[in-house]
Amino acid sequence: MPESRHNLRDIYPPTGPELTAKSWQTEAPLRMLMNNLHPDVAENPHELVVYGGIGRAARTWEDFDAICASLRDLEADETLVVQSGKPIAIIRTHTDAPRVLIANSNLVPEWANWDHFNELDKKGLMMYGQMTAGSWIYIGAQGIVQGTYETFAEAGRQHYDGNLTGKWILTGGLGGMGGAQPLAAVMAGACCLAVECDETRADFRIRTRYCDEKTHSLDEALALIDRWTKAGEAKSVALIGNAAEVFPEILRRMQAGEPLPNGRPDIVTDQTSAHDPYRGYLPAGWSVAEWHAKQETDPKAVNAAARASMKVHVAAMVGFWNAGVPTLDYGNNIRQVAKDEGLDDAFAFPGFVPAYIRPLFCRGVGPFRWVALSGDPEDIYKTDQAMKELFPENEGLHRWLDMARDRIAFQGLPARICWIGLGDRHRAGLKFNEMVASGELSAPVVIGRDHLDAGSVASPNRETEAMRDGSDAVSDWPLLNALVNTASGATWVSIHHGGGVGMGYSQHAGVVICADGTPEAAKRLERVLWNDPASGVWRHADAGYPEAIDCARANGLRLPRILG
Amino acid sequence: MPESRHNLRDIYPPTGPELTAKSWQTEAPLRMLMNNLHPDVAENPHELVVYGGIGRAARTWEDFDAICASLRDLEADETLVVQSGKPIAIIRTHTDAPRVLIANSNLVPEWANWDHFNELDKKGLMMYGQMTAGSWIYIGAQGIVQGTYETFAEAGRQHYDGNLTGKWILTGGLGGMGGAQPLAAVMAGACCLAVECDETRADFRIRTRYCDEKTHSLDEALALIDRWTKAGEAKSVALIGNAAEVFPEILRRMQAGEPLPNGRPDIVTDQTSAHDPYRGYLPAGWSVAEWHAKQETDPKAVNAAARASMKVHVAAMVGFWNAGVPTLDYGNNIRQVAKDEGLDDAFAFPGFVPAYIRPLFCRGVGPFRWVALSGDPEDIYKTDQAMKELFPENEGLHRWLDMARDRIAFQGLPARICWIGLGDRHRAGLKFNEMVASGELSAPVVIGRDHLDAGSVASPNRETEAMRDGSDAVSDWPLLNALVNTASGATWVSIHHGGGVGMGYSQHAGVVICADGTPEAAKRLERVLWNDPASGVWRHADAGYPEAIDCARANGLRLPRILG
Ligand SMILES: NC(=O)c1ccc[n+]([C@@H]2O[C@H](COP(=O)([O-])OP(=O)(O)OC[C@H]3O[C@@H](n4cnc5c(N)ncnc54)[C@H](O)[C@@H]3O)[C@@H](O)[C@H]2O)c1
Ligand SMILES: NC(=O)c1ccc[n+]([C@@H]2O[C@H](COP(=O)([O-])OP(=O)(O)OC[C@H]3O[C@@H](n4cnc5c(N)ncnc54)[C@H](O)[C@@H]3O)[C@@H](O)[C@H]2O)c1
Structure with a gap:
């Protein structure tokens, strides 16, 4: 991590009706950029990371400062041009033109892979913008709650006559977006068991009231789910563990006919950061500390181990799907990785969009x-x-x-x-x-x-x-x-x-x-x-x-x- | 070729000071689209092909007509949206906004290859826009003459003290852009031997005064070059033949010390459509008729044979380069194909941009x-x-x-x-x-x-x-x-x-x-x-x-x- 990507400042956007820039058209992007790095919004604000693994709001802290200075200074007929989180130019446009134009992480297709991106990122030439991180309209986990809620509710309509009472959802990941899952499930009427390897992430969700309980024991988590589903109470539990280990274990118990709430999960999905095998997915059998250390010292080994674990993880999801459990990919590319790793039927279960979102x-x-x-x-x-x-x-x-x-x-x-x-x-x-x-x-x-x-x-x-x-x-x-x-x-x-x-x-x-x-x-x-x-x-x-x-x-x- | 891509109409843009659309801001794209398909401008106007293999101005003739109708009707605060040569929507914008917004041939990187593009193209979902074909600002071979002239002149400055008198340039391809080479060479003071497999293309260049002579015989072509270089006359000859055969033969003669003007070509380059091995490059040993037929019946065979020939072609260029002849890739991706085919030193000689254009x-x-x-x-x-x-x-x-x-x-x-x-x-x-x-x-x-x-x-x-x-x-x-x-x-x-x-x-x-x-x-x-x-x-x-x-x-x- 270059120094210019680490900083202990806490960023809070200006509030209230007074301008700190020359107009609201420039105050708006300024406040929203800063809001993306607000300590209650960003996942790792000191390293400019908003959400989704390494989705950043600005390339470096110097770039952040220069963007803010440029926005404060920008006139009503000027436009700031931002390339992968770095402010490049201030140009003359007109009042009906955008005040900021942004392009993040774009690569010519033949070079559009993680290896090449990481090389450029290390050289300070690029930044990963995710979706709303680099475009300054992330609003914390709430942003994703509605989408997740719509998805779970639609799954409930399609598979359980619109009634998710007494049902439970098995998922992984309580990060920037995945953290919305327990709350969305509960809002949709279901219980939720979310496997998260990083305890600090789970704690954050409990602190912000997105998740109800936390445990380190699978048995305890299942006991809670069993109690809640039987009582018809919609509640959620974070299980500190590795999805690549927990999913296969629950599948094993289900297939072996061992006790399990409802005999099986009612819906299965996942929101670990599988889209980024270098930084987003803890390999099975590794500690979180070991994982973070090796991300710096041996990224190739992390990548290989994470991909192998994803294959196991997806194989378990396919197992649920084949047993008739509604199973969906929540857009983290985990099926593609599993397929690349040789799991032929990785795409057996659908993505959430064709299944539930496209009609909208x-x-x-x-x-x-x-x-x-x-x-x-x-x-x-x-x-x-x-x-x-x-x-x-x-x-x-x-x-x-x-x-x-x-x-x-x-x-x-x-x-x-x-x-x-x-x-x-x-x-x-x-x-x-x-x-x-x-x-x-x-x-x-x-x-x-x-x-x-x-x-x-x-x-x-x-x-x-x-x-x-x-x-x-x-x-x-x-x-x-x-x-x-x-x-x-x-x-x-x-x-x-x-x-x-x-x-x-x-x-x-x-x-x-x-x-x-x-x-x-x-x-x-x-x-x-x-x-x-x-x-x-x-x-x-x-x-x-x-x-x-x-x-x-x-x-x-x-x-x-x-x-x- | 679907029917909707073939038509015998000849398109001529309106001329003169009278509007056929509602303003010059919409008349302009209308005339320029039509001009791109003008019989004297486009390489294959009846199939909507402007230049560069399959670079089209509109996806189908129905799309062409609908674009024209839309432009004639467009108001001063409206914008036409065009997706890969198909007019999609007319939307309300404002007078300072563009009247037309175009995106052509864009694919998500993992799918950005010829096989997937061809599949979509066949289904009628896409069009190849080349550079100025699908964006309606192609102006015939003149457009490229200046760039080619600048490049040859700069090569002359770097390698021959700014004097190309008595020198000759060996190249391939007299198509939409490559056809500019003989004229640009002559303007820069040099002679030019251009190998072109399709006689109709050579004839077109002679008719438009871009090339001076034509022959089917390598010996005759070299004799002409010999005469002109000795006389200090800048003239050009089109040799009907295959560059993948002619380049190695000239290299052989050079290496064998057989008679050759100046003992070697003074500059070597190439502008066959190597970027498109399915349609742009005649494999060695094939007739043009056989090539066209197989493009329809067995495109995979064409692709494989073309790629193999390009390897031979580039190997000859590397041979010239290694012998000290200034050799340059003129932006047709031929080095990449040769490299993919296993020619390790395909990138031995430079591209024209870093060599000559970047300072500009x-x-x-x-x-x-x-x-x-x-x-x-x-x-x-x-x-x-x-x-x-x-x-x-x-x-x-x-x-x-x-x-x-x-x-x-x-x-x-x-x-x-x-x-x-x-x-x-x-x-x-x-x-x-x-x-x-x-x-x-x-x-x-x-x-x-x-x-x-x-x-x-x-x-x-x-x-x-x-x-x-x-x-x-x-x-x-x-x-x-x-x-x-x-x-x-x-x-x-x-x-x-x-x-x-x-x-x-x-x-x-x-x-x-x-x-x-x-x-x-x-x-x-x-x-x-x-x-x-x-x-x-x-x-x-x-x-x-x-x-x-x-x-x-x-x-x-x-x-x-x-x-x-
Ligand atoms: N709109 C969508 O399609 C959509 C919506 C939500 C999430 N997603 C995708 O879901 C993924 C998660 O997004 P995020 O913003 O929450 O990312 P994030 O990086 O903030 O969170 C991922 C979480 O997964 C945890 N994790 C990693 N490996 C694990 C493992 N093996 N077992 C258990 N937990 C593990 C991490 O500790 C982290 O808390 C991303 O790939 C994202 O793109 C997509
Ligand atoms: N700006 C640039 O970088 C730049 C400039 C000019 C051309 N180019 C590239 O050069 C190529 C040619 O462009 P174009 O518009 O002239 O294409 P084109 O398809 O109109 O012409 C290519 C010509 O090469 C001929 N040809 C094909 N295979 C041959 C072979 N084996 N031997 C001899 N002749 C052969 C074809 O008959 C055709 O006339 C393209 O790949 C283009 O992208 C790039």
């Missing part, structure tokens, strides 16, 4: 989110209320907002996420802008989304797995999404490679727009929050999904070759 | 070009004159413009290219805009460039080969270039994958802007034609090239981490 994408529905730049939770509660009034008929949304307010502790700047689609997003954006203009909210809000959205990602093992027309790997779509959002006047736009599934396996784009209460912002909000979800609808319409074609027609999209 | 890129100097939408050659002659007045001190530019006017026949809409850099490009653009406004030019002009430019491409075997800091494969740069040009208000912007070096080996961006004579266009021209070359300067400054850092400082670029 066809309508441009995805992880819409917003953040109160004021830092005041009241601003979010007011927007929660506004959303309910704006969409009185959307019961799921109302239930979600109530549960979220009750169960989700804010991390860093208060934020909210809810999955809405084309036709609704721009209405929410315009409403928030009015609330800023009228003073109902105490400061502007930013509106963004995960890169995992309908039109913003090409990732054949995850978001675009098994597309109807076979266009899984076509990455024209996310690149066009970035160009469209730039042309529509978003506040910042990003193009990333890698992310959750790792080097070589995805390209995706991010967008954030600031509702500062001005009429100019309203125009931009209307364009961006229409065109961005529309790009998801037309991407799926072009692939031949009837739901997407219907949605396009219903919303009057002009698609020359699709609607004629 | 450090100052943002690259293939600036413009086209008279009027169709009137007089408009170009007036801009030639204006360029001379604008840059009175640039002798090279004056010499080039005089020779170009004398020797280069226009193809399609009259166009001009000249390599100028940061600080000069926007002055040229503003001048042309004034000339449109004053009526001196009879209609607007468009201004663009090749994707092979200072800041717009990542291509480790070509434009970014052997970068000083090892950042050859970092493709954040071309993606940022596209975002910057979109944010600056270019008329159309494109992001491509593949191109001259083939699938997996490059990512690059294109930009075109229309000078319609309005004050609004002037503002956009100033921004785009400053920021676009500036992106080349900062990309090279970030890589540590002192010339680029000096250029950035001299031009007052604001580069927070580079200039401090």
Whole structure:
């Protein structure tokens, strides 16, 4: 770890209604960059790591400082250009152009692998941007709760008549995103047993009320699950252990007919950082300390051992699947690694997107989110209320907002996420802008989304797995999404490679727009929050999904070759 | 070849001062798309192929028609989104946004290979955009003449004291770009022997005055070269033959001490379409007819045979290099194929960019070009004159413009290219805009460039080969270039994958802007034609090239981490 990547400073974004930059259009990215490194938000802020293994917000601390200084100084017709977390240039553009343009971790395909990336990363030439880490719209584990909740709830609908009471979910990983699993499971009505090797990660989830209990003993964990499922109580337990050891052991017990709650887990998934075998996955039989040490001294050995363990881990998941247990890959590329390691049926069980998410994408529905730049939770509660009034008929949304307010502790700047689609997003954006203009909210809000959205990602093992027309790997779509959002006047736009599934396996784009209460912002909000979800609808319409074609027609999209 | 890719229509762009679309901002891409398929411009217009093997302007004829219809209908605040040659959506943007946004041939890296591309292409899901084919700013072989001329002239400076009189250049390929070689050689003062297997291609070059003579006999070709070099006359001959057979034979004669003009070629290079072994390279021993037939019936056999021949071809080039002959790869990826085929020293000789072009890129100097939408050659002659007045001190530019006017026949809409850099490009653009406004030019002009430019491409075997800091494969740069040009208000912007070096080996961006004579266009021209070359300067400054850092400082670029 070069010195310039380590620092003991704690970063807190400015809050309140006073500007520290020259306008809200530049204050917004400044606060959001800093918020990404807030001690309650980032997984490892002193090393600039926001989430997902090594997903960083800036390349080095010097780069972080230079980005902040540049943003504080930026004029209303200037744009900051950021290359893999390093601020490169300040250029003259115009007021309707983005204030920041970002490209992270992009490599020419033939060189788009971990070895080459690591070489460049070590030389200080690159940074891993993950999805929302390097594009400054990560909002802590809440961001992922809604997606995970939607997924578990949909699995419950498909497999258990919509009722997960008394059921339990087996998973691995309580990191930046995986930490949302116990809470999402509980919100969806199920119990959760989450295997996590790093006790500090489990402690963090318990401290932030995302997980209920912690134990070092598999027997104790299963006893708790047994008690809760029998009582119909939705609760969660973190088991400190290695998923590559625990999953096969539970499968063994199941196959041997040994006692197990419900005789088997009701849903199986995993969110270890398998996308990064060098840093994200503890090999079976290793201690965490040994793992961290060897990451520095012998990364090749870590890689080899982690990959071998993933094969065992996935083999156990295939075992559950073959026994009829709903099993899903949660987008960490673990099936691909197992397959590369020689597990032929690694892709026996599906990814969560084709199984549960794609029908939403066809309508441009995805992880819409917003953040109160004021830092005041009241601003979010007011927007929660506004959303309910704006969409009185959307019961799921109302239930979600109530549960979220009750169960989700804010991390860093208060934020909210809810999955809405084309036709609704721009209405929410315009409403928030009015609330800023009228003073109902105490400061502007930013509106963004995960890169995992309908039109913003090409990732054949995850978001675009098994597309109807076979266009899984076509990455024209996310690149066009970035160009469209730039042309529509978003506040910042990003193009990333890698992310959750790792080097070589995805390209995706991010967008954030600031509702500062001005009429100019309203125009931009209307364009961006229409065109961005529309790009998801037309991407799926072009692939031949009837739901997407219907949605396009219903919303009057002009698609020359699709609607004629 | 699906029916929708074949058509006997001849396409000619509208000319003159009357609009066929709603404004010049949409008339411009319309005329330029059509110009790309003009019978005098495109290599195979009936199959939509502009140049470079299968580089197309639109995916199918239906797509071409739909793009034209969309452009004719497009309003001043609307944008057409094009995905791999298919018009997807018409969206609301604003007047300072691009009118067309294009992404061609982009694939997620792990799938970014010819096999997967061909599968998608066959299914009708993709199109190969090459560089300026799918981005509608190809201007026929003239576009490449200047680059080739600059390269040969620089080779002459480095190896022959700036005097190529009596020297001869051995090369292969007289296709869309390679056809410029004989003329560029002659303009640089040298003779040229170009091996071309397809007689129709050679005939086309002779008809357009790019090549002087044609023969089927190697002995006759060498006799002509011998006569011309002895007489100090700069002339060129096309030899109908296979480079994989002719190069080794000339090497053999040289090594055996048999008679050869000057005892050896003075420069060796190649421009067969080696980047595409399925369609671009005739295997040794095959007839052209057999080759075309097998492309349909047995593409795998073609691929294998072509690759084997390329190995022989490159081995001969390495032989010349080892004998002290200046030898260069002209960006067709032939060294990579030979290396993959087991030729260990395939990269013994350099690519043309690090050898001759990079110092220009450090100052943002690259293939600036413009086209008279009027169709009137007089408009170009007036801009030639204006360029001379604008840059009175640039002798090279004056010499080039005089020779170009004398020797280069226009193809399609009259166009001009000249390599100028940061600080000069926007002055040229503003001048042309004034000339449109004053009526001196009879209609607007468009201004663009090749994707092979200072800041717009990542291509480790070509434009970014052997970068000083090892950042050859970092493709954040071309993606940022596209975002910057979109944010600056270019008329159309494109992001491509593949191109001259083939699938997996490059990512690059294109930009075109229309000078319609309005004050609004002037503002956009100033921004785009400053920021676009500036992106080349900062990309090279970030890589540590002192010339680029000096250029950035001299031009007052604001580069927070580079200039401090
Ligand atoms: N949208 C999506 O598709 C999506 C959503 C959530 C997560 N993911 C993927 O899931 C993975 C996890 O994301 P994250 O942000 O939580 O990463 P993270 O690195 O913050 O957390 C991973 C956690 O797994 C633990 N872990 C590693 N190896 C283990 C093992 N063998 N047994 C038990 N625990 C182990 C680590 O200690 C860490 O706490 C990533 O690959 C991410 O891309 C994808
Ligand atoms: N900027 C650059 O880096 C640059 C510039 C010019 C050309 N190139 C590259 O050079 C190649 C040629 O480009 P193009 O547009 O002229 O392509 P093209 O396909 O139009 O022409 C290639 C020509 O080579 C001929 N040919 C194929 N195999 C042959 C063989 N074995 N012997 C003799 N002739 C053979 C073909 O008949 C054809 O005329 C491409 O790979 C292109 O990318 C790169």
